Amino acid sequence: xxxxxxxxxxxxxxxxxxxxxxxxxxxxxxxxxxxxxxxxxxxxxxxxxxxxxxxxxxxxxxxxxxxxxxxxxxxxxxxxxxxxxxxxxxxxxxxxxxxxxxxxxxxxxxxxxxxxxxxxxxxxxxxxxxxxxxxxxxxxxxxxxxxxxxxxxxxxxxxxxxxxxxxxxxxxxxxxxxxxxxxxxxxxxxxxxxxxxxxxxxxxxxxxxxxxxxxxxxxxxxxxxxxxxxxxxxxxxxxxxxxxxxxxxxxxxxxxxxxxxxxxxxxxxxxxxxxxxxxxxxxxxxxxxxxxxxxxxxxxxxxxxxxxxxxxxxxxxxxxxxxxxxxxxxxxxxxxxxxxxxxxxxxxxxxxxxxxxxxxxxxxxxxxxxxxxxxxxxxxxxxxxxxxxxxxxxxxxxxxxxxxxxxxxxxxxxxxxxxxxxxxxxxxxxxxxxxxxxxxxxxxxxxxxxxxxxxxxxxxxxxxxxxxxxxxxxxxxxxxxxx
Amino acid sequence: xxxxxxxxxxxxxxxxxxxxxxxxxxxxxxxxxxxxxxxxxxxxxxxxxxxxxxxxxxxxxxxxxxxxxxxxxxxxxxxxxxxxxxxxxxxxxxxxxxxxxxxxxxxxxxx
Numbered sequence: 001x002x003x004x005x006x007x008x009x010x011x012x013x014x015x016x017x018x019x020x021x022x023x024x025x026x027x028x029x030x031x032x033x034x035x036x037x038x039x040x041x042x043x044x045x046x047x048x049x050x051x052x053x054x055x056x057x058x059x060x061x062x063x064x065x066x067x068x069x070x071x072x073x074x075x076x077x078x079x080x081x082x083x084x085x086x087x088x089x090x091x092x093x094x095x096x097x098x099x100x101x102x103x104x105x106x107x108x109x110x111x112x113x114x115x116x117x118x119x120x121x122x123x124x125x126x127x128x129x130x131x132x133x134x135x136x137x138x139x140x141x142x143x144x145x146x147x148x149x150x151x152x153x154x155x156x157x158x159x160x161x162x163x164x165x166x167x168x169x170x171x172x173x174x175x176x177x178x179x180x181x182x183x184x185x186x187x188x189x190x191x192x193x194x195x196x197x198x199x200x201x202x203x204x205x206x207x208x209x210x211x212x213x214x215x216x217x218x219x220x221x222x223x224x225x226x227x228x229x230x231x232x233x234x235x236x237x238x239x240x241x242x243x244x245x246x247x248x249x250x251x252x253x254x255x256x257x258x259x260x261x262x263x264x265x266x267x268x269x270x271x272x273x274x275x276x277x278x279x280x281x282x283x284x285x286x287x288x289x290x291x292x293x294x295x296x297x298x299x300x301x302x303x304x305x306x307x308x309x310x311x312x313x314x315x316x317x318x319x320x321x322x323x324x325x326x327x328x329x330x331x332x333x334x335x336x337x338x339x340x341x342x343x344x345x346x347x348x349x350x351x352x353x354x355x356x357x358x359x360x361x362x363x364x365x366x367x368x369x370x371x372x373x374x375x376x377x378x379x380x381x382x383x384x385x386x387x388x389x390x391x392x393x394x395x396x397x398x399x400x401x402x403x404x405x406x407x408x409x410x411x412x413x414x415x416x417x418x419x420x421x422x423x424x425x426x427x428x429x430x431x432x433x434x435x436x437x438x439x440x441x442x443x444x445x446x447x448x449x450x451x452x453x454x455x456x457x458x459x460x461x462x463x464x465x466x467x468x469x470x471x472x473x474x475x476x477x478x479x480x481x482x483x
Numbered sequence: 484x485x486x487x488x489x490x491x492x493x494x495x496x497x498x499x500x501x502x503x504x505x506x507x508x509x510x511x512x513x514x515x516x517x518x519x520x521x522x523x524x525x526x527x528x529x530x531x532x533x534x535x536x537x538x539x540x541x542x543x544x545x546x547x548x549x550x551x552x553x554x555x556x557x558x559x560x561x562x563x564x565x566x567x568x569x570x571x572x573x574x575x576x577x578x579x580x581x582x583x584x585x586x587x588x589x590x591x592x593x594x
Contacts, residue, residue, distance in 0.1 A: 130554055130557075134557065134561070137561050137565075140565075141564070141565070141568070144568060144572075148572060153576075153579055153580065156572065156575060156576045156579060156580075157576065157580075159572055160508065160511075160569075160572060160573065160576060160585060161585070163565075163568075163569055163572070164503070164511055164515065164569075164585075167515055167519075167565060167569075168503070168515075168518070171515075171518050171519055171522045174522045174526060174558055175522050175525050175526070177526075177554075178522075178525050178526040178528075178529040178551070178554070179525075179529065181529050181530075181550070181551065181554075182528075182529035182530075182531075187550075
């Protein structure tokens with residue numbers, strides 16, 4: 001099955017090359033892009049089917065066997081995340097076909113989006129620490145391209161901030177990878193898992209702390225999230241949804257992979273520290289969101305806040321915690337991307353992202369209000385939506401372990417999240433529009449509605465029928481850390 | 484030799500962080516470059532320090548570890564591309580803003 005295991009990288013990369021070559025013909029470029037994402041989605045489904053049947057796709061490259069050659073290994077955890085990546089790619093490409101995003105279309109936009117998907121897919125597929133660093137770099141360079149191609153002043157400024165802070169994280173990651181190699185002599189996940197058992201606890205704590213810190217910068221955890229709200233709001237909406245859904249989650253996945261799988265059980269101090277970092281991330285993120293009036297900034301701070309919940313699952317250091325983490329990640333990627341897409345529709349219809357300058361949409365577009373409430377209430381954790389089950393799983397495990405402080409923070413943050421979502425709903429839909437001359441603009445929005453409705457359907461499906469995903473996540477968690 | 488190398492890496496990171504914290508794009512770029520040099524040296528040292536030894540397994544016991552050398556090579560190539568990108572970006576921003584301050588106030592709330 002060596003052909004399928006490289007598909008998360010090869011398919012988007014090939015699409016990126018083909019769409020670059022077709023850069024002068026937007027029609028052909030669009031068709032190629034859709035064909036590429038459809039192929040990616042099909043490969044991802046096949047990978048999930050293989051992983052669920054306990055035959056994870058696996059290959060080692062360069063003519064060297066596994067511990068020495070670079071290995072790709074897509075187990076249940078990786079496969080479901082590759083599938084969600086393909087789903088997000090599809091949603092944002094469909095959304096791009098509407099005129100909800102009014103900016104001029106740069107010929108490099110589609111190639112860069114597919115390059116980004118290749119980076120994310122590679123990170124989920126690889127079983128090699130240095131290779132993981134390379135995929136982080138692929139993501140970073142494509143993300144920078146997507147920031148910079150707009151060429152507006154605020155975008156250039158955001159690119160520079162994003163680049164400076166992320167590059168620092170990348171360099172720290174490289175140092176940590178070097179340190180891991182120096183103390184264990186391996187980079188392959190399987191070999192590292194074996195070698196790490198012989199490490200003295202003090203040395204393991206030091207090396208792993210550097211590694212986790214680098215991943216936390218990428219994940220946007222407290223106190224290293226400054227790059228995220230400083231830059232995300234300058235992106236065009238469909239790309240923003242892709243960033244919001246996927247990029248920080250790759251950092252979280254890397255934390256799960258290292259602390260929950262490869263180096264598990266790591267020294268307890270690391271899990272304890274991660275738990276408090278997670279609590280602080282939740283709280284600071286949600287308070288930052290409460291302060292802002294720009295929908296994109298509010299939602300960007302909620303990314304940070306939700307990262308806290310996911311990290312809390314890893315910090316609980318148990319199989320149930322890891323299963324909850326995976327469940328939460330899948331739910332969160334879908335919901336977060338959908339919220340950004342719906343915010344873009346709001347912007348197109350009402351004319352601004354600033355909540356003080358819009359309103360009155362409920363009278364004209366009542367169903368859009370209902371559509372917004374599905375991901376918004378799911379983010380809060382209202383039953384029976386997907387977020388309720390995700391939070392239930394994490395809090396159940398936290399209470400079972402007697403982590404009262406973390407549980408209280410998590411519940412408090414849920415209430416504050418509700419405040420932010422109600423704020424958007426009241427100001428955007430319920431209160432009258434401040435400009436009496438305002439009329440609904442004409443726009444071809446059906447692809448945007450198709451994308452958001454599709455994602456909302458996924459949220460509803462997970463919410464009403466959580467058992468399949470839960471069983472899958474528990475099976476995935478049972479193989480993590482088993483070596 | 485190990486102590487000297489550690490000292491040099493520490494000095495490079497220290498200077499890099501100082502430059503990174505300054506509010507001008509040029510110093511920030513220099514800071515990033517210095518830290519990436521330090522990172523490359525550190526990565527190289529991860530394979531233990533050895534002089535006059537071939538990086539070839541199979542030639543007999545005294546050989547240098549070839550893997551960190553391959554890693555450093557990859558890191559240098561990626562770092563070079565990043566530096567080129569950030570330099571062009573800074574020049575473009577300098578041209579558009581008319582200033583090279585990182586904390587300049589750009590227009591708020593574009594579409």
